[in-house]
Amino acid sequence: MSEDHQTQWDVAVVGGGVIGCSIAWRLAQGGLRVIVLDKSDFGSEASYAAGGMLAPLSEADQTGAFFDLCVASRAIYSDFARELLESSAIDIEYRTEGTLYLSLREEDDEELDRRWQWQQATGLNVKRLGAGCVRKLEPGITTALRWALKFPDDHQVNNRLLAAALFESARLSGVETRPHTEVHQLLTESVAGKERVTGLKTSRGLILADRLIIAAGSWSSQVTSSTASTLEVLPVRGQMVAFEMPVQPLSHVIYSRRGYLIPRNSGCVIAGSTTERTGFNKSVTAGGVADILNHAIEIMPSTRELAITETWAGLRPHAHDGLPVLGKDPQIDGLIYATAHYRNGILLTPITARAISELVLEGDSSINLSPFSISRRTLRLAEH
Ligand SMILES: Cc1cc2nc3c(=O)[nH]c(=O)nc-3n(C[C@H](O)[C@H](O)[C@H](O)COP(=O)(O)OP(=O)(O)OC[C@H]3O[C@@H](n4cnc5c(N)ncnc54)[C@H](O)[C@@H]3O)c2cc1C
Known part of the structure; x- marks a missing residue:
């Protein structure tokens, strides 16, 4: 006993x-x-x-109780990070550069346009940027970029x-x-x-x-x-890939409809992710990594040259x-x-x-x- x-x-x-x-x-x-x-x-x-993204606006298509909860949590995050630093002496790397959501193909326009329409009509902080402006902010982004949304208040932390x-x-x-x-x-x-x-x-x-x-x-x-x-509650697998950061680093979190890139203070960039119902299986698969790499390269072609430093998978807890x-x-x-x-x-x-x-x-x-x-x-x- x-x-x-x-x-x-x-x-x-x-x-x-x-x-x-x-x-x-x-x-x-x-x-x-x-x-x-x-x-x-x-x-x-x-x-x-x-991935550590604090991004209620980047993926939202409507307001409601869940959206409000996410925005309320985001609003108290910087104080939370400060309090954690005081109590634990660990800096969780709360970063405020914001998130860029890219349109890279004609078929991406509709979703981004819809998000832009309702969010700016609701008075949320979202900006519409032309390709030239985005590439000034992030020179490593593909020349195939059409335009982008910027969510200045969608921040990130290092979740580990x-x-x-x-x-x-x-x-x-x-x-x-x-x-x-x-x-x-x-x-x-x-x-x-x-x-x-x-x-x-x-x-x-x-x-x-x-x-x-x-x-x-x-x-x-x-x-x-x-x-x-x-x-x-059921598990939904997400696979991830980390790379050594290029000479010209990213500063924003970068989304496309197919994947995302997250820069970390340590000098790596994380690419994600998959959404798979495979039970409690946390394997990293060839297909999962191939998809993530393709989407990362589509966003930032120089990813092709980067060394992969880590791959992993985790289980998102999902209710119906x-x-x-x-x-x-x-x-x-x-x-x-x-x-x-x-x-x-x-x-x-x-x-x-x-x-x-x-x-x-x-x-x-x-x-x-x-x-x-x-x-x-x-x-x-x-x-x-
Ligand atoms: C690939 C991926 C990317 C993600 N990206 C983001 C993101 O960018 N932004 C974001 O906000 N969220 C993101 N998430 C979601 C986020 O990680 C989860 O929603 C969050 O971590 C859930 O935290 P938790 O403490 O509930 O669960 P967990 O971190 O899974 O912790 C649950 C704990 O319970 C323990 N446990 C389980 N069963 C028992 C038992 N019987 N007895 C004792 N202990 C038990 C486990 O060992 C585990 O440590 C992502 C998730 C994944 C997988």
Whole structure:
């Protein structure tokens, strides 16, 4: 029996990616006794594999609750980065050059034009640039460029440093961190006809806790209880390739409809990505890399000459409608979800940490979480 069997935690968090660690950090700052468990090393899954783009406008075709959540998170990112630097001494390389979205073929025009029309009509910060102007900003971009959109406020961070900074901040705030501890089952009891959480069964014994937060990314559906609401989160693989940076470096994040390039402070550029339903398989494939390379070369022809320094793949946690699942389980007291952030988990980290910590510390959140509740998901699943 583990020594933890005797310890009563206020909160146990399942999953030590950016979502689990950021919530744990905020809860420890609020004075709670918090433990985070990860089946592997902390921050070694999607949070490690990501690109780190904070780009709500670049891919958005409409406003709505999800768009608002993304924009709200982006708005607090620079303060979040500063606070992380103060608490962990790790600089997450928050960069503000912005994002360029290129039209490289005639067929690209329609999507970019549509995005430009609604975003500038809504008063969002988007600019339309001619090819000459873009190539002055980024001389390495292909001469086949037709025109581009610039999203000055769509920034980026180094997600690997973000994961490290959150882990360190959580640890220094008093959070107990347990790597290589797999959660097998949620434990509950029935009190006056209502279920409530009591703890977790793990590969290293029992953990007793008053509240449980499911932040297990693509594996979240596997961490459940027979009485909890149905949580459907599936993995979507994304492959990535990193190159040694050219003499003439990029400064912006560069998108096309088929791929993207992200410059890093370290002097490398990251190219992505694929979107594949291959279960929990994280292989890097010849086809995946070939597609990424073709799209990278289309954007910046000199990529052809660059040395590949790393390839990897990660699993984006995806719910059936692509929205995150945030908030309380309606059936079980003390059970809270913070998962299914899909393509935007790095962007959504600060706002998720704020929303979920408010829910735990104050009983309610200043952010309306009803569009992201698990009940909306169960209802929709039942409807189809
Ligand atoms: C290729 C790629 C590119 C991306 N690019 C971006 C981007 O540019 N911008 C952006 O905002 N987002 C991006 N994302 C999405 C982002 O990475 C994710 O949404 C985010 O990292 C999710 O964080 P998480 O903490 O929920 O999940 P994860 O980082 O996957 O962490 C979940 C953790 O739970 C642990 N775990 C699972 N099951 C158990 C268990 N039973 N017991 C204990 N621990 C368990 C895992 O080991 C893991 O460490 C990208 C993702 C990928 C794959």
